[in-house]
Amino acid sequence: MNWGKCMNNSVDGAEPKIAVVIPCYRVGKLVLDLIPRIGSEVGWIFIVDDACPVNTGDLVLAECKDSRVHVIKHAQNQGVGGATITGYKAAAQTAAIAVVKLDGDGQMDPALIGRLSRPIVAGRSDYVKGNRFHRIRDVSSMPWVRLFGNAGLSFLTKLSSGYWQLFDPTNGFTAIHRDVLQELELDNIAKRYFFESDMLYNLNQVRAVVTEMPMWAVYGDEPSSLNPAKVMLPFLKGNLRNFGRRLVYSYFIRNFSLASLELLFSIPLILFSIFYGGWHWVEGRISGLPTVPGIVMTAALPLIIGVQLFLSWLNYDVANQPTQPIHPFINEGDDV
Known part of the structure; x- marks a missing residue:
């Protein structure tokens, strides 16, 4: 150089x-x-x-x-x-x-x-x-x-x-x-x-x-x-x-909060609903039989809860943006 x-x-x-x-x-x-x-x-x-x-x-x-x-x-x-x-x-x-x-x-x-x-x-x-x-x-x-x-x-x-x-x-x-x-x-x-x-x-x-x-x-x-x-x-x-x-x-190393739990539970619930509901939907299409209401509720309820938890986490993430500049504190220890 x-x-x-x-x-x-x-x-x-x-x-x-x-x-x-x-x-x-x-x-x-x-x-x-x-x-x-x-x-x-x-x-x-x-x-x-x-x-x-x-x-x-x-x-x-x-x-x-x-x-x-x-x-x-x-x-x-x-x-x-x-x-x-x-x-x-x-x-x-x-x-x-x-x-x-x-x-x-x-x-x-x-x-x-x-x-x-x-x-x-x-x-x-x-x-x-x-x-x-x-x-x-x-x-x-x-x-x-x-x-x-x-x-x-x-x-x-x-x-x-x-x-x-x-x-x-x-x-x-x-x-x-x-x-x-x-x-x-x-x-x-x-x-x-x-x-x-x-x-x-x-x-x-x-x-x-x-x-x-x-x-x-x-x-x-x-x-x-x-x-x-x-x-x-x-x-x-x-x-x-x-x-x-x-x-x-x-959310899991530097900090752990309610938002961490919301994120931790929301994704598995949403994924379970998608795969469980999708599997039974395909199975119903192949067999020609109507889906049992219990299966529909088993797929829908985790999806509803998961989406609500994820939206709650997203609201926290949007609001959790830095508001205090860091540069005034970087060298403050030098004066001690």
């Missing part, structure tokens, strides 16, 4: 509190147009060249005039998540309060960086994500393939992460408190396109407060690098794995 820095111009104005990480792969000169649009509230800009075939890092080193810019080059491609994690580790060594991830293709407006970071700087949130679905006018301009693909991926991420209030969890325009980075096992977070969803799962495990900022997205004629048809199966697999891990850690 190689480092480089642009050596001109200083940042004027108030002391900056924000660092920006820009993962770059096939970005090229687009990032050169993006950097000048990043305001003085940002004191550090980390360009992570993820073994870019168009040598974006070298281009920035040769042509940028901004002293805030540091270039990090990967010898091998690690994916958007791997590039972002490299930038996070570098930003964690600065004096920044908030660390923003910004794509280099211009689809995220740098003018929103301050607004995105405000809840973190003010101490109200640990992690903030953009939400492209907040305004109807923004949704109407979104390509329908992206709209339906993101809706499906968003639901899976809600299920696996436990952040049910998020409506655009696959959005890559994010800000995180620098101190929260040290609470995460960054090297164990997914490196490719599953990074955003896996990040939310890991944030839930440390009980970080996650909020959203309404935003608009700019879509040009460039093809999306995220093909919903290709990533749906890997996303389904990853989210189901995280969902199972979250249930075990949150």
Whole structure:
């Protein structure tokens, strides 16, 4: 991994509190147009060249005039998540309060960086994500393939992460408190396109407060690098794995409550009803004989009770989202 820095111009104005990480792969000169649009509230800009075939890092080193810019080059491609994690580790060594991830293709407006970071700087949130679905006018301009693909991926991420209030969890325009980075096992977070969803799962495990900022997205004629048809199966697999891990850690290892019992009993009851009732239904269809009322009740009653228990657990899970930011307490022991 190689480092480089642009050596001109200083940042004027108030002391900056924000660092920006820009993962770059096939970005090229687009990032050169993006950097000048990043305001003085940002004191550090980390360009992570993820073994870019168009040598974006070298281009920035040769042509940028901004002293805030540091270039990090990967010898091998690690994916958007791997590039972002490299930038996070570098930003964690600065004096920044908030660390923003910004794509280099211009689809995220740098003018929103301050607004995105405000809840973190003010101490109200640990992690903030953009939400492209907040305004109807923004949704109407979104390509329908992206709209339906993101809706499906968003639901899976809600299920696996436990952040049910998020409506655009696959959005890559994010800000995180620098101190929260040290609470995460960054090297164990997914490196490719599953990074955003896996990040939310890991944030839930440390009980970080996650909020959203309404935003608009700019879509040009460039093809999306995220093909919903290709990533749906890997996303389904990853989210189901995280969902199972979250249930075990949150309801049976780290905590055990009435909701744990509701979950523990609801699933076996529902499965019993489905298999028991289905077996006798098939048997009745083959034999042509009517199903005995006792069998119907034996299948229906556990299903009713199981569904009620599951809905009660789901209500608890939706309400059991972190509300107290963790970053003020991470280093409090250092002052003792």
